Amino acid sequence: MPARKAINLKMLSESLGLSQTTVSRALNGFPEVAEKTRARVVEAAARLNYRPSPSAASLATGKSRMIGHVVSLSEHIMINPHFADFIAGAGEVYGENGYDILLRLASLEEQERIYRDLVDDQRVDGVVVHGPLTGDSRIAILNALGLPFVVHGRSDEEGADYCWMDVNNRRAFHRATNFLLDLGHQRIALINGLETMNFADRRRQGYEAALKEAGIAPDTRLMHSSDMVEPYGYHAMRTLMELAEPPTAIVVASVLPAMGVTRALADLGLRAGEDVSVIAFDDCLSFLQSGCRSGFGGRVPDIPYFTAVRSSIREAGKRVAQMLLDRIDNPHGPLQSELWEADFVIGQTTAPPRRR
Amino acid sequence: MPARKAINLKMLSESLGLSQTTVSRALNGFPEVAEKTRARVVEAAARLNYRPSPSAASLATGKSRMIGHVVSLSEHIMINPHFADFIAGAGEVYGENGYDILLRLASLEEQERIYRDLVDDQRVDGVVVHGPLTGDSRIAILNALGLPFVVHGRSDEEGADYCWMDVNNRRAFHRATNFLLDLGHQRIALINGLETMNFADRRRQGYEAALKEAGIAPDTRLMHSSDMVEPYGYHAMRTLMELAEPPTAIVVASVLPAMGVTRALADLGLRAGEDVSVIAFDDCLSFLQSGCRSGFGGRVPDIPYFTAVRSSIREAGKRVAQMLLDRIDNPHGPLQSELWEADFVIGQTTAPPRRR
DNA sequence: AACGAAATTCAAAGCGCTTTGGATATGTGC
């Protein structure tokens, strides 16, 4: 076991017969230190298990090597599994680069103050914005504060003055809807996320556009919008099936409500993919493993259950993290943005409409 | 809008005509400062929006006002929704007490080194241990390091030398199994979590004890153990139903695999609560809202879907956080521990066995 | 051999807070 008691710069430099300046520069890769001495310093630092104190470094430089994730914790939306998977991806990248996550829970209203405090306190070197609304006020605030940030998703239509990474939600839902139309469905319902969220808004646009292109007028009775939890899917589906003319196909914003949909159908003695077609947006949530290898004894289901538009939120977390670190390294570079296309995978929950 | 540019102790004390010492003490509630001056100081601090620099304070005191959560990120177990809900509860308590969460992802093998580094770096004032194994090595390490910590769950049988908060998993599964026995079931399967995890081990003990008390020998063909994800429940259930004598009832370690169970049954044209009884352990995961009010238009389902043993993991997060903060305030006080009993709720998935 | 440039190294001044050991003002008992 290496030496236990913590060692500091002073001790290390004394043991080397060098000044603190030189040792500090040697470790931080400054050019003005001879390679020979640098090697000596690095070796000694490793041998003595020297670790610079983060708070001292932070005090001296103003950098904290922390990334802030402030997630809203309102009555409805708890910290949710989508977020958990996102952070799993992001955390991986942070770890590889010596950054840590500072996690703070707060209602949306508090977030403005929190961002201010985070920069005043120099607690974080950057933040990622989760769940952007259409016209989200956080973006202007962060720009005004000059804190590096990346938005997971988008807030505005055009001329964005911020970094973002998003999935092409509009096209994904357009495509899903088209697929159902091609199968012959005419009454297609939408069980969407909360449409104050920008991503849900775009999804709806894609859905409506596809319908209109097929000459079908969107019917508000077929459209629901709420937090993407399982019981929402259940109740929305029950409601839809009570209509005089129930839908023959449904597009659902997440596998979570999609499971509720399945359960509702089962309660009615119906089956997804036989009586009603279902397409879900699949974020590749790890605990559902819908897209990935199943952990169960090597038995890999080749055909996924849900027909889905799919994009891994975990991969998105990785990419957003990388973009943020890039921006922190180069805060005045051009604003990056990235738009990913979702995959389309055919599962067991879609079929032509039942003949009546 | 209050003054923008950050203000520091020196400026604040000068503007008050007091020394930094006095101002610092006034703000930190030391007794040797006159009430009158304290009031002045507090007022000025608020007015000028003074916020002490965390890194400076941390450097001076060695305290960081951060709580470490290091969660394992192995191939199998991703950061999971159980963790997300736990952290939602804990984060609430931290926030109320001016603490922040430091989140770090790491494999179990790395965790020993990480704990060392965290104390060497003085990055956190305490940590919570997630997912304790039976005989978990992390506990001895943390004790040796002298870092305050609380275990969510337990690691050992008796004579624990650490703080913990756990649910009575053994009794919960004993009770669930008994309930099924009382309904007349004889072949009862167990779809358990990973039994290297201590909680899963205890659950199995409860299950087996109940069977034995009823004079039934546990049958390993009826017992599965793996990560608690949806497809696991699905495949385990399919496997069980292929047995010559399939079970008539199942106890499942989480609602996630329980949903997989339901889906498997549906595939077989069977229904939970009619053809096969299912009891799940319900952690009150927020995105399932199985126990809570449904957010869907006020339509509150009074009868939950799954019959379940239930204990809110979010509440557990709150409690563990509070226990940890208490311990940080009083590191040498007696070791606290707490054992919660799970609720038992009857839903729609249990019934007497089908007569054949 | 001497000189200016380039390459290294260093002493010391912060960064913004807490805390020790005094100093000063206030109050007490006789």
Add this chain to the structure above:
DNA sequence: GCACATATCCAAAGCGCTTTGAATTTCGTT
């Protein structure tokens, strides 16, 4: 009115790092 205790307040020394400005070496040139 004086010695002493008590209540307030303060100057200065860290905490461990980075960074400025200067000092010292080293080296190629003429």
